[in-house]
Amino acid sequence: MKVIIIGAGLAGSEAALQLAKQNIKVKLYEMRPVKTTGAHVSENCAEFVCSNSLGSADITNASGLLKHEMELLGGELIKVAYEYRVPAGNALAIDRVGFSKKVTELVENSENIELIREELTEIPKDMPVIIASGPLTSDSLANSVKDFTKTEHLHFFDAIAPIVEKDSINFDVAFWASRYDKGEASYINCPMDKEQYENFYKILTTAERIELKEFEKNAKFFESCLPVEVLASRGVDTLRFGPMKPVGLIDKRTNKENWAVVQLRQDDAAKSLFNLVGFQTNLKWGAQKELIHSIPGLENANIVRYGVMHRNTFINSPQVLNATLNTRQRENLFFAGQITGVEGYTESIATGMLAGLNMAKLLKNESLITLPQETMLGALCKYISSSELKHFQPMNSNWAVVSPIELPKKERKNKKLKNELLANRSIETLKGILCSI
Ligand SMILES: Cc1cc2nc3c(=O)[nH]c(=O)nc-3n(C[C@H](O)[C@H](O)[C@H](O)COP(=O)(O)OP(=O)(O)OC[C@H]3O[C@@H](n4cnc5c(N)ncnc54)[C@H](O)[C@@H]3O)c2cc1C
Numbered sequence: 001m002k003v004i005i006i007g008a009g010l011a012g013s014e015a016a017l018q019l020a021k022q023n024i025k026v027k028l029y030e031m032r033p034v035k036t037t038g039a040h041v042s043e044n045c046a047e048f049v050c051s052n053s054l055g056s057a058d059i060t061n062a063s064g065l066l067k068h069e070m071e072l073l074g075g076e077l078i079k080v081a082y083e084y085r086v087p088a089g090n091a092l093a094i095d096r097v098g099f100s101k102k103v104t105e106l107v108e109n110s111e112n113i114e115l116i117r118e119e120l121t122e123i124p125k126d127m128p129v130i131i132a133s134g135p136l137t138s139d140s141l142a143n144s145v146k147d148f149t150k151t152e153h154l155h156f157f158d159a160i161a162p163i164v165e166k167d168s169i170n171f172d173v174a175f176w177a178s179r180y181d182k183g184e185a186s187y188i189n190c191p192m193d194k195e196q197y198e199n200f201y202k203i204l205t206t207a208e209r210i211e212l213k214e215f216e217k218n219a220k221f222f223e224s225c226l227p228v229e230v231l232a233s234r235g236v237d238t239l240r241f242g243p244m245k246p247v248g249l250i251d252k253r254t255n256k257e258n259w260a261v262v263q264l265r266q267d268d269a270a271k272s273l274f275n276l277v278g279f280q281t282n283l284k285w286g287a288q289k290e291l292i293h294s295i296p297g298l299e300n301a302n303i304v305r306y307g308v309m310h311r312n313t314f315i316n317s318p319q320v321l322n323a324t325l326n327t328r329q330r331e332n333l334f335f336a337g338q339i340t341g342v343e344g345y346t347e348s349i350a351t352g353m354l355a356g357l358n359m360a361k362l363l364k365n366e367s368l369i370t371l372p373q374e375t376m377l378g379a380l381c382k383y384i385s386s387s388e389l390k391h392f393q394p395m396n397s398n399w400a401v402v403s404p405i406e407l408p409k410k411e412r413k414n415k416k417l418k419n420e421l422l423a424n425r426s427i428e429t430l431k432g433i434l435c436s437i
Contacts, residue, residue: 001025001127002128003019003130004026004127004128004129005019005026005027005132006129006130008046008115009132009348011337011349011352011355012130012337012352013046014046014336014349015353015355015356016028016110017106017110017356018074019112020111020112020113021074021076024112025112025114027114029116029118030043030045030116031118031119032117034118034119035119037134038308039160039308044103046077048096048099048100050158050159052093052096053094054081054093054345055091055344055346056091059423060419062397062402063344063346064090065423066376066380066397067092069350069426070349070350070353070377072427072430076106076353077353078349080103081094081099084098084099086268086271087184088187088266089178089179089184091265095268095269095270098269121140121141121144123141123145128359129332129334130359131333131335134338134339135310135312135314136311136312137313142313148329149320149327151315151316151319151320155312155314156312156394157282157310159225159280159309159310160280160305160309161275161276161277161278162281162288163273163274163275163303164264164275164276164292164301165274165301165302166274168300169190170299170300173191174190174264174297174298175189175191175251176188179249181250186266188263188274189262190296190298191246191261191296192258192262196259197240197244197259198236200295201236203291203294207287207290231243239260243277244260244262246258246259246260249261262277262295263277264277265277276292280307280309281307282308283307288307289303314340314341316341317335317384318385318392320335321335321340321384321385322368323370323378323381323386324358325340325354325358325385326355332362334355335355336348336352336356337351337352341384341392341394344397346397351381357369369433371430374402374403374429376401383395399419399422402426405418405422
């Protein structure tokens, strides 16, 4: 029997490759380029819509551990991500075009996957289905999902950061450095003194925003991806203690720390494009131009992509899903990716992997894998499937969802040691599970 997957994004492509690897036939439906989402710009599978970073690769970081878990469990996209890695300190940042072209190639060249460029407007009945249509699920499918789950689907708002051309940056002002000189000096840094920062802050807080539609007026933003103007509205120093934090960024030419710094991260393998870290925004494009050009070093920056904001849809997973990612109502219907209420690229790929693995198990009449809460992926799946919060909100990988570990009293504040122990415990647990599945 063929498995239907809706959406060839991060989660859907990963799920398809997992199934194909086990010789299971897949029909992978992708609506692009016939219909666009408003955020994707290509027809490639597994496109990164905003930042090109999957977050930390360090195993003692929550997101880093999730990556290590995926590698252990045989994740396919994580391998491609390392193949297309670009320098970004400890973070796993990628050449987004190279990455998605490679994933498209893997999908198209697989004899077990049929990639169909078509919007699916309803959940197919009587066949195994994985819904991986993402935060920008088309309206008709979203309505079909709503009818099935019998709950309102939820939403919040996400914004994209602008990208500029490196050759248009003024390196008499901007300088290369990584925070605390860790790894290669891979970030471009635009320094500001107090006066320049205050001028920038004034432009930002008075800049024109794109008018929200009536139904968007009560928009909720995702806390870890707030638009820069929303962050700024919390106080004059919020940005200086957040994305524009100057600590550990020394310009070797002046040997001093600045009042604030705008960091730019490499966005493509050719090292010609850089995105403004933490500058996701919903300002009008003219206002974005004025703001970016007010940043020292970016006076003449050529902006190749402006920031935009999007509605981000997810289901009320605690009422709908098992920790195995299939629905309680229908065992051969799985959800994967951001639509489940996990948040982020890495989390979307990871749930795509688990949905693919479990769909294969189901078709082979084997027990599905429920990963324990000692693992980051298990903890995330438990969270989304059983959170008791009245207002369920999306969740990134983080240590708080993992089952706790007891440290001797004198070590309780040793965060590094704790994270190392949590990471080791997860890897050992997974190794044990791998022997039994
Ligand atoms: C604007 C925006 C910015 C974001 N920025 C970041 C970021 O910087 N960092 C981060 O970690 N995460 C970010 N995210 C969150 C999230 O990690 C990404 O959206 C990620 O791509 C989600 O993966 P996915 O596979 O669930 O969905 P997607 O990668 O979006 O894939 C879903 C696919 O389904 C297709 N599709 C939708 N409906 C249908 C249909 N009816 N029929 C057929 N195909 C359909 C879409 O075209 C798309 O290709 C952002 C999200 C948004 C919306």
